[in-house]
Amino acid sequence: MKKQIKSIIIIASFILLMTLPYFVFAADNPAVTSVGTPLSNLQEVGSGSGPYSTETSDTSLAETIGLVINMLLSLMGVIFVGLMVYAGYSWMMARGEEEKVTIAKDTIKRAVIGLVITVSSYAIWSFIYTNFISK
Numbered sequence: 001m002k003k004q005i006k007s008i009i010i011i012a013s014f015i016l017l018m019t020l021p022y023f024v025f026a027a028d029n030p031a032v033t034s035v036g037t038p039l040s041n042l043q044e045v046g047s048g049s050g051p052y053s054t055e056t057s058d059t060s061l062a063e064t065i066g067l068v069i070n071m072l073l074s075l076m077g078v079i080f081v082g083l084m085v086y087a088g089y090s091w092m093m094a095r096g097e098e099e100k101v102t103i104a105k106d107t108i109k110r111a112v113i114g115l116v117i118t119v120s121s122y123a124i125w126s127f128i129y130t131n132f133i134s135k
Helices: 001-023 038-048 062-094 096-132
Strands: none
Touching: 062 096
């Protein structure tokens, strides 16, 4: 019985958490009376809010792809560092068992190889991006 109540509370909390963003109680702004494109409305609000620039800059497809590649390579680096920490922890917790130590050593070797590949591909991509795309 206690387990059912606990699961009902968890499910109700999850449903409440998922539906809460739909109830946004934002006031309508009477200062913005013109109905135009979203960009023109944002520029109008930006011009009324102070010394901010209302000009937009378009990024090219190559720059967008470059940013995505940059984020993915950074994520890969974080994953391989996490693998190194995991392998070191599993080596420490092996308690002298040769099989676990061997598995941990293999994981460290593979993580180092992956980290070297990721860092070198990041360096190559950084060189290509700064010398050819962003100019």
